[in-house]
Amino acid sequence: MPQMTLIHASSSSSSWLSSCLDTVIYASLIWLIFRIAKLLLWSSHNDASDSKLRVPPGNRGLPFIGETLQLMKAVKSSNGVHDFVRVRRLRYGICFKTNVLGQTHVFLSSTESAKAILNNDSGRFPKTLIKSMAKIMGQESVFSAPKQHKLIRNHLAYFFSTSSVLLFIKQFDKLVLDALGSWEHKGTVIIHDEVVKIILKTMLKSMMSLEREDEVEMMQKDIATVWKALPALPIMLPWTRYYKGFQARQRIMARVEKIFSERRSSSGAHHEDFLQHLLTETPSLTDAQIKDNILTMIIAGQDTTASAIAWMVKFLGENQEIVNTLKAEQLSLVEKFLPESFQTLDNLNDMPYASKVVKESLRMASIVQWYPRLVVQDCEIHGYTIKKGWKVNVDAKSIHYDPAVYKDPNKFIPSRFDAESKPYSFIPFGQGERICMGMYMARAMMLVFLHRLVVTYKWKVIDSDSSILKGAPFMTLKTGCPIHVTPIREGARSNK
Numbered sequence: 001m002p003q004m005t006l007i008h009a010s011s012s013s014s015s016w017l018s019s020c021l022d023t024v025i026y027a028s029l030i031w032l033i034f035r036i037a038k039l040l041l042w043s044s045h046n047d048a049s050d051s052k053l054r055v056p057p058g059n060r061g062l063p064f065i066g067e068t069l070q071l072m073k074a075v076k077s078s079n080g081v082h083d084f085v086r087v088r089r090l091r092y093g094i095c096f097k098t099n100v101l102g103q104t105h106v107f108l109s110s111t112e113s114a115k116a117i118l119n120n121d122s123g124r125f126p127k128t129l130i131k132s133m134a135k136i137m138g139q140e141s142v143f144s145a146p147k148q149h150k151l152i153r154n155h156l157a158y159f160f161s162t163s164s165v166l167l168f169i170k171q172f173d174k175l176v177l178d179a180l181g182s183w184e185h186k187g188t189v190i191i192h193d194e195v196v197k198i199i200l201k202t203m204l205k206s207m208m209s210l211e212r213e214d215e216v217e218m219m220q221k222d223i224a225t226v227w228k229a230l231p232a233l234p235i236m237l238p239w240t241r242y243y244k245g246f247q248a249r250q251r252i253m254a255r256v257e258k259i260f261s262e263r264r265s266s267s268g269a270h271h272e273d274f275l276q277h278l279l280t281e282t283p284s285l286t287d288a289q290i291k292d293n294i295l296t297m298i299i300a301g302q303d304t305t306a307s308a309i310a311w312m313v314k315f316l317g318e319n320q321e322i323v324n325t326l327k328a329e330q331l332s333l334v335e336k337f338l339p340e341s342f343q344t345l346d347n348l349n350d351m352p353y354a355s356k357v358v359k360e361s362l363r364m365a366s367i368v369q370w371y372p373r374l375v376v377q378d379c380e381i382h383g384y385t386i387k388k389g390w391k392v393n394v395d396a397k398s399i400h401y402d403p404a405v406y407k408d409p410n411k412f413i414p415s416r417f418d419a420e421s422k423p424y425s426f427i428p429f430g431q432g433e434r435i436c437m438g439m440y441m442a443r444a445m446m447l448v449f450l451h452r453l454v455v456t457y458k459w460k461v462i463d464s465d466s467s468i469l470k471g472a473p474f475m476t477l478k479t480g481c482p483i484h485v486t487p488i489r490e491g492a493r494s495n496k
Ligand code: HEM
Pocket: 127, 142, 143, 153, 296, 297, 298, 300, 301, 302, 304, 305, 308, 367, 368, 370, 371, 372, 428, 429, 430, 431, 433, 434, 435, 436, 437, 438, 439, 441, 442
């Protein structure tokens, strides 16, 4: 009898299960048909209303997915994701629209549109961060907390004050000198990888006085995992890049939290770093704001600057006559600078040609290729109607490569910056209310690195491949710029 009950119970539960499954399948089918019909209606409705308005040219692509597949293809190509934009810009001009996963995106590549959108005087173009990226960076990150943006930015500004940058640069310079000392016997040096390590070490020290080798190594691994997760699809399964990135974020947060509680409990320990400033200033940020923004600053500053330096070394390696001019400037400065000292901001202000090399590298590398903003009110740009709810993207890379703005844009010509650039034509750090907070720090790092490299070594780029690292959130060289170095003179490194 118990057996029968069991059989009965199991057969009734299996028929219940199958009827449930049927219901789910039918409901899904109805939902799918409804979605397709809605999309078709939406598309014809929009086509009808589009014909009355002057909407930007462009291809809507397939229903719902739009041109997502083409974008994914570009992400995976060696030309990098910007190729998707470049090809359409050539086809449609300075303002075109596309559709990615149901969202209309307009790309604009004129200095006029850059001014209107990035300045955002009208308040119509707030910055948005893709939700999956915001989750990794943190909801309280300066990138993802629109209401608190000004407040957080004001608190973070301390890290970029002249005195902080000076200390930061001194530390960076010291580590560059240490690293350069070992390159002569190293064989191949991968610039990107070397610089990433140096920047991270400098940041961890100046932000949290974190110097212990094992701790730095752990952070390095976790930051790299977070970095890879940023552009990944937000699929939370244990083997996905996104999941691993999120786990790494949690580990970083736990470590920073531990430092918080140590600082709060210890009576005697005194630290003069960014974290101490954030913890003791009044009114202070919340713990969550501090943690998210420490991670944000590392993510925002580390790979961007390392990528820019790798491109700079590559561009120079391909332009020997420019290296010669640069070397003449830098060697003359070696005589002038105080021996036994690290680089100061005054020294860096004394490098006019190197500054142009840095600018030209930033123009050509265009590390962050475009800047996305949400449209919160219908408006008109270049005579086209831009609708509320669309995303507009200021295409910095196309502006930097516009032959009407820069003659011979594919050539590396630092002297093009002898003259002032046209407003909004040089925007590697963005512009307006969201302009990069670390731009002077990044420029200073590039100059310090350039100075030390040029006065110490001759170098040869041993793989001139310009392919972009697949899936990287920014324009990162796949090779990382591998070089071989030869010392240029005895004692050139002893400048410390
Ligand atoms: C060559 C190196 C760098 C490049 C090319 C770069 C580029 C940019 C760009 C284009 C933006 C604005 C994006 C937009 O408007 O949508 C930005 C924002 C930002 N950057 Fe950088 N950056 C670099 C280095 C750094 C460094 C070293 C730090 C800090 C240590 C940093 C911190 C930030 C922060 C905090 C923001 C957010 C500003 C805000 O939203 O108010 N960046 N960066």
